[in-house]
Amino acid sequence: MCRIGAIKSRNFVHPSQALLLMQSQQKGHDNSGFAMVMHDLGGIFAHHKHLPTLSMACTDEGLKLAEDMLHAAGFQRVLQWVPETNPQPGLDINAMPNYVFETFDYPKYFKSATQQEKENLLLDMRLKLRAALEKDEQGFVYSFWPDVATLKEIGDPRDIGTYFNLHEPDGKFTARVITAQCRQNTNYDIVRYAAHPFFLQGYTALANGENTFYLKNVEFQRKLHPGYIGFESDSQCFLYTLHYVHRELGWPLSYYKHVITPLPFEELEQRDDRETLLAIRQSLAHLEINGPNTIIGVLPDSTLFTCCDAKKLRPIVIGRTEDTVVFSSEVCGINEVLPDRDWECDIYPNEREIVTVGNELEVQRWKQ
Amino acid sequence: METMNVQSVTPNDMPWKIRYDASRCTLCGSCVAACSFRAIECKVERRRMVFSETELPEPKQRFSAVPVIRQVKSIKHYCRGCGICEKVCPNEAIRPERNIDTRHPVLIRCLHGEAIKRGGRKNLEAVMRTLDKIRVARISQMTDPSLDAQRHSFDLLAPFGRILPPKKLPMGVTPEGLLEVNRQTPPVRWVYPVIIGDMSIGALSWRMWEAVAMATAYLNEECGLPVRMCSGEGGVPVRLLKSKYLKYMILQIASGHFGWNRIAKAMPHMIEDPAGILIKIGQGAKPGDGGLLMAAKVAEHIQAIRGVPKADLLSPPNHQGLYSIEESVQKMFLSFNAAFKFRVPVAIKVAASATSVSVFNNLVRDPYNIVGGFFLDGIDGGTGAAHEVSLDHTGHPIVSKLRDCYLAAVAQGRQGQIPLWAAGGLGKTGDLAADAFKMICLGANGVFTGKLILQMAGCVGNEMGRCNACNTGMCPVGITTQEPALVHRLDVERVAQNIVNYFLAMDQELKKLMAPIGNSSLPVGRADALAAIDRGVAEKLQIQYVC
Numbered sequence: 042m043c044r045i046g047a048i049k050s051r052n053f054v055h056p057s058q059a060l061l062l063m064q065s066q067q068k069g070h071d072n073s074g075f076a077m078v079m080h081d082l083g084g085i086f087a088h089h090k091h092l093p094t095l096s097m098a099c100t101d102e103g104l105k106l107a108e109d110m111l112h113a114a115g116f117q118r119v120l121q122w123v124p125e126t127n128p129q130p131g132l133d134i135n136a137m138p139n140y141v142f143e144t145f146d147y148p149k150y151f152k153s154a155t156q157q158e159k160e161n162l163l164l165d166m167r168l169k170l171r172a173a174l175e176k177d178e179q180g181f182v183y184s185f186w187p188d189v190a191t192l193k194e195i196g197d198p199r200d201i202g203t204y205f206n207l208h209e210p211d212g213k214f215t216a217r218v219i220t221a222q223c224r225q226n227t228n229y230d231i232v233r234y235a236a237h238p239f240f241l242q243g244y245t246a247l248a249n250g251e252n253t254f255y256l257k258n259v260e261f262q263r264k265l266h267p268g269y270i271g272f273e274s275d276s277q278c279f280l281y282t283l284h285y286v287h288r289e290l291g292w293p294l295s296y297y298k299h300v301i302t303p304l305p306f307e308e309l310e311q312r313d314d315r316e317t318l319l320a321i322r323q324s325l326a327h328l329e330i331n332g333p334n335t336i337i338g339v340l341p342d343s344t345l346f347t348c349c350d351a352k353k354l355r356p357i358v359i360g361r362t363e364d365t366v367v368f369s370s371e372v373c374g375i376n377e378v379l380p381d382r383d384w385e386c387d388i389y390p391n392e393r394e395i396v397t398v399g400n401e402l403e404v405q406r407w408k409q
Numbered sequence: 410m411e412t413m414n415v416q417s418v419t420p421n422d423m424p425w426k427i428r429y430d431a432s433r434c435t436l437c438g439s440c441v442a443a444c445s446f447r448a449i450e451c452k453v454e455r456r457r458m459v460f461s462e463t464e465l466p467e468p469k470q471r472f473s474a475v476p477v478i479r480q481v482k483s484i485k486h487y488c489r490g491c492g493i494c495e496k497v498c499p500n501e502a503i504r505p506e507r508n509i510d511t512r513h514p515v516l517i518r519c520l521h522g523e524a525i526k527r528g529g530r531k532n533l534e535a536v537m538r539t540l541d542k543i544r545v546a547r548i549s550q551m552t553d554p555s556l557d558a559q560r561h562s563f564d565l566l567a568p569f570g571r572i573l574p575p576k577k578l579p580m581g582v583t584p585e586g587l588l589e590v591n592r593q594t595p596p597v598r599w600v601y602p603v604i605i606g607d608m609s610i611g612a613l614s615w616r617m618w619e620a621v622a623m624a625t626a627y628l629n630e631e632c633g634l635p636v637r638m639c640s641g642e643g644g645v646p647v648r649l650l651k652s653k654y655l656k657y658m659i660l661q662i663a664s665g666h667f668g669w670n671r672i673a674k675a676m677p678h679m680i681e682d683p684a685g686i687l688i689k690i691g692q693g694a695k696p697g698d699g700g701l702l703m704a705a706k707v708a709e710h711i712q713a714i715r716g717v718p719k720a721d722l723l724s725p726p727n728h729q730g731l732y733s734i735e736e737s738v739q740k741m742f743l744s745f746n747a748a749f750k751f752r753v754p755v756a757i758k759v760a761a762s763a764t765s766v767s768v769f770n771n772l773v774r775d776p777y778n779i780v781g782g783f784f785l786d787g788i789d790g791g792t793g794a795a796h797e798v799s800l801d802h803t804g805h806p807i808v809s810k811l812r813d814c815y816l817a818a819v820a821q822g823r824q825g826q827i828p829l830w831a832a833g834g835l836g837k838t839g840d841l842a843a844d845a846f847k848m849i850c851l852g853a854n855g856v857f858t859g860k861l862i863l864q865m866a867g868c869v870g871n872e873m874g875r876c877n878a879c880n881t882g883m884c885p886v887g888i889t890t891q892e893p894a895l896v897h898r899l900d901v902e903r904v905a906q907n908i909v910n911y912f913l914a915m916d917q918e919l920k921k922l923m924a925p926i927g928n929s930s931l932p933v934g935r936a937d938a939l940a941a942i943d944r945g946v947a948e949k950l951q952i953q954y955v956c
Contacts, residue, residue: 250553251549253549253553253926253932253935254932255937256935256937257932257934257935260824260934261819261822261824263822264821264822285575290576291582292588293582293588305562306564306566317587317588319599320573320578320594321578321588323568323572323573323597323825324578326572327824327825327934331928331929331930331932332927332928333553333554351929354554
């Protein structure tokens, strides 16, 4: 089983906090990996928030291939940060030769392009890079997006933290939103792409649980969008549905819940908006999820949210202070990160709500 | 010795022989009275008895005339093996026995010079069915716990009606941030995933049809199961057309248009919309044969309800006015949608065939979004009358064809837009829940069933040639006859009760299948939940093979 967590703060937070959040829950996960997505970057990336940052783990050949492709496409590198690694003997980590965080300026002919065109370009570029580096596992391209950085690796999260010096806070590598998870996909093959959080065009999602409608979701999603690929994990479906509902259809986030866990017909019939809800349930029947799960998601505007399956079969707790909100599968994780908070204000979301945290840390609870 | 003619018809030419034990018979006459086929008769046999009254044999003989029951030696009044004689006999003195040496198929053609017609079921194969080679094999266990069929709630409903692709939904966001449908969308009804298949008044006795309609109403009004019944192509009683119970009926139109005159005339008086319209193009058990109601069954009330004289009634195998799928969409579907002001879903029923996927593709791509269901009927079903050659040799099994249609929809990202409903031999073993569930996992939104309903009512026919006399009007249990004496054998309330009870049991069983795979709503297309114990089946259906 997975354990998932997220931190959203007014201040920039170092990934050491995410490790702290997850490590106390290690009895619930299997210590088989560490993965995080950071939104709203600080530190060395703070001055290039509008430019896309490439997050990639690769071989030397993979790095060259990717950079050549980016340069050929007209991208110009403005910043490169390679985390200092600490390869001590005995560390349980399946490390790649290079971990690259590079920020690029858009190609010149895109200077006057619309936001939509730029966003499509970034997705196309990431998909091309991913495809090119897939051969012989030359590299894994996790995200290529403004103000977002991703790190994923296989191994013991504590050792991964040691390898990347993530236990020691610094001001270089920080973000206002960090989502994290400490387990590789042990149900199927161990593949780096299978570790959540998953990222697509500003949206991040991670989940604790199973999606027993995986096949239904996959078969439908494959035809919906060129970015819906991979499907190494059943939880990727959560991200793609989020992306489809919120970005492609342009529906408010509250309707995400109506798509993935529609109200039972009996309840739906009692509602004033039954016509709308029924139309949604009908047309998006193949995006419904079943099975036990809790989802944490991040929107392009850095809103953090969570929701559960329709029977609340997986836990999630939200703890908060004046300047920080923490989502966690288990309360022990929050106790580590926010030991002095008022625990009576903790939120235990129910099966019919979405809890969102905006950029002023205002919490909203939307009942389905 | 009596002279004999080898061409004469004798009981050993027949498919069934009557076994009669004179020593147990009380000559009450019940069997003869009950045999609707007049296949047995009272006769007097001349018997000779040789005896001796002395210690040493001094044979004497005595002749007597003994009343007995005998099988009729007639190709017309032959025994169908229905076993009603055995049912009514107080002493177990009589029963039919299958005659494996029967010459009947040859004899009947030779003597009549006509194609054999009989009640509808395929009788050639008695092999293990495809569905019996499939298991529900993905059992949720540790990380994705199974549900509890008793404790959890389940959404057991299926769509009937055209469903729009998400991007075609006419929805806008209001200033309050709410989604709102701002134009009419095609009507969709969410109904129980098992529809009672289309069996007409005429094919069925009026009491049998009434019993099914009663069961349907009871299931809706008292049991909370939104089960729908399809009228079949034979009209609907006007009283029902004008009642609130019309909302549970799917009205069928087929190539004979029987009964539509009355339906059209009743439209201004309808207080409820019907549940849907089903346009029957073909029937799986006898594709290319059309419906056939023998004159023997066209009683006065059938003539009235269908608006026809007493004659053999044939629904032509094709709709004479149509020559293309595109045209059918424009002409037929549009006119029926318009007739009910686009409030009632209109679906199509076709026979499973090598061309089903092409037909389905054409409909799913129609730009009008008006075809509200694809009812696909396979070879193993059938309840009506037809030519034996059609019943036995034409048609296509349902399982792979349903799967082909679903996968065609998947390939286009259009799954669910025209709901798929499948039939054809489902529930043949008596277990419809398992069959329906497997079909749903393979991509059906729901199933429809006819033959099983007859069996719930007491039909004694089977796939091994037993009875199969639905075409004769002589149904021994009053289900497919219009003879008042036979119809009165049917206990309407009891039939309705059986159907209701079967549906209640099936509902529990469906939940018992959904719970272990961890699904609270129907697992449409969840082929990952299935496994086949046969490689060929696994490969064709694209599911995992297990052994």
